[in-house]
Amino acid sequence: MDGYTYFTRHRARCEYARLADENKPIGSGIVESACKTVLQMRCKRSGQRWEDHGGQAILTFRSILLSKQMDNAWTLIKDFYLNPIDPPDNVVRLGVKCSV
Template sequence: MKQSLSALLSEALRQRPDLTLVKVADGAKDNWTYLANELPEGHEVVDFYHAAEHLKKAFDLSYGENSNKSREKFITYRHILKEEPEGVEKVIKALAYQHKRHPRRSKLKTELEYFRSNRTRMNYAEHLSHNLPIGSGVIEATCKTLVTQRMKCSGMRWRHPGGQGILTARSLIQSGMFDNGWKLLAVTYCAKVTKVGMDNVIPFPMQKGDLEL
């Protein structure tokens, strides 16, 4: 999948070198290792809504899950993180203070380190000022329409070959690339068929009530 994505992006950027490349993902290290190695150019952005989930968890750990104080702090710092220049630094400062107050809460430290390790990918106000995306919601919605709505209907079970075939064809259709993609698929699945001579065909006698096709 990564090789296919890299090839597709390379071709798109070759055709449109004027495009701005923005790499949006959650905080998983594997995502950023791949993106840095395969696509070293462009902007790196941690999906804002994933970051907000971590922020909510941090304040829940500080003030109690879903407490009024937690919700109040979350709303305030979510706005700061998204709208204010270097908002992530203010978030880190606030969480560092909470960790100092509660040094034994290891999960709170984990949330603090999440923001520290991704601080260069959380310049949301700057990206928004340049009309650049800060969320991966469009891609997640694509996963729903591409995969979930087709593959997870009641009673469906898939083996790898059949499921992959459906997803390949569906992705080509939804991306508007079916004609070009089918040319490649047709070559792969072409097989020589020998036409049977009529002399070798034995007709089956029709019985009353048979459906003639």
């Protein structure tokens, strides 16, 4: 994509004077600072180790909660987490039925 096409498509994102007048951030510093605080300080504490998929799951869940989108997210992911579980034969079944 050439420069002209890029700026034509993203013109609304390049209104720095208006954003500055509205006291809105125009740089990436806030996001970079959040990454440092949330990711590095929380996920890399002494003795903590996260695999990529586990760390990503925690960050995704945190984002869903903070954005108050749990109902929408649950609609999308519930089928994955509600797979039937077949207990071993030696487990006593109490006849209790669970539903979500």
